[in-house]
Amino acid sequence: MAEGHTIHRLARDLQELIGPPLSVSSPQGKFTEARRFNRKRLRGTAALGKHLLLYFDPGIVHVHLGLLGKFVRIEPLSPPRLQVRMRLSTAEVAWDLLAPNNCEVWSEDDVENLRSRLGPDPLDPEADPEVVWQVLERFSGPIGAALLDQSVVAGVGNVYRAEVLLDAGVHPARSAFEVSREQFDVIWDSLRRRMAEGVEEGRIITVDTPEGFDRSSLSEAEARNVYKQPECRRCGSPVEVLTVGGRTAYACPKEQT
C-alpha cells in the first residue's frame, strides 16, 4: 500500500541501518543476490517516486513495493516469517521486506534509466512543476489518468489523485488539457503539501482537524474527504464512483466539474 510518501518515509527510516556491516538475507530465497550484500555496509538510501534505492558499499538494490509490499521493523533475533524476501539487520534492529513487486540488483545505468522514465516528484524539493504543466497541455486523456502516469508525475497514487482533484475542484474524467493553470497550481501545491504531510504522519490523512486534535486516532475511513467515501466529507453529496486510467476513481459531483 505504497504511494510516494511511504517510500520517502522508508528512505528516511532505513537510514538507521547506515554504518555497520549488515546481515543481509533472503529467508524466502527469491532475492537470490542477497548473499552478495551480506556483511556489506549501507551507504545511503533514496526515494524516486514509488521506487526505493539502497546504496550499499558496493552495489545498489532497487525495491518497488507495488500494491502489497511492505517493510516491517522488528527485533533482529526474531525468526523471520517464511515469506520474507529480504532481511536487513544490525545487532540492534532488523527490517523485513515482504511481498514486494521488485527487489533486485541495479546498476547506475538502471538508476539513470529510471530517472529518465519518471516525471517530477512532488516530494523532491528540486521538482519543476513547469515540466508537468507542459506535459499536461499536450496529454491526450483525462487528468485522472495523467496524475497516475509515473512519467508525468512520480509518486502519486490512487488516494492522492482523488483527494488532490477534490482540492482543485477538478473532475478526474476531465481532459488534462482542459485543466486551467489556476487549477493546476492548486493540484501541485496540494500534492506537495499533502504528500509531505504523509511522510511525516506515515499515512494519508487529508481531512481537516481542529487544532491539537490527535490525527493518529483517525480510522482510515475517517481520514479522507472523497477516496472511498460514501458522501463527500466537505459537502455531503453522494460520491461518484467511476473508472479513470484503469483505476477506481472517486469524485464529488457537486464540487468537481
Place this chain on the structure above:
DNA sequence: AAGCGATGTTCAT
C-alpha cells in the same frame, strides 16, 4: 471458513 478487494505495475491479447 470463504471471499473480496487493495494506496501498483507489467505484460499479453
Place this chain on the structure above:
DNA sequence: TGAACCTCGCTTA
C-alpha cells in the same frame, strides 16, 4: 482491456 504477480485484513456467511 484483462490477467498475472505479490499477501492479508476486513467483510460476509
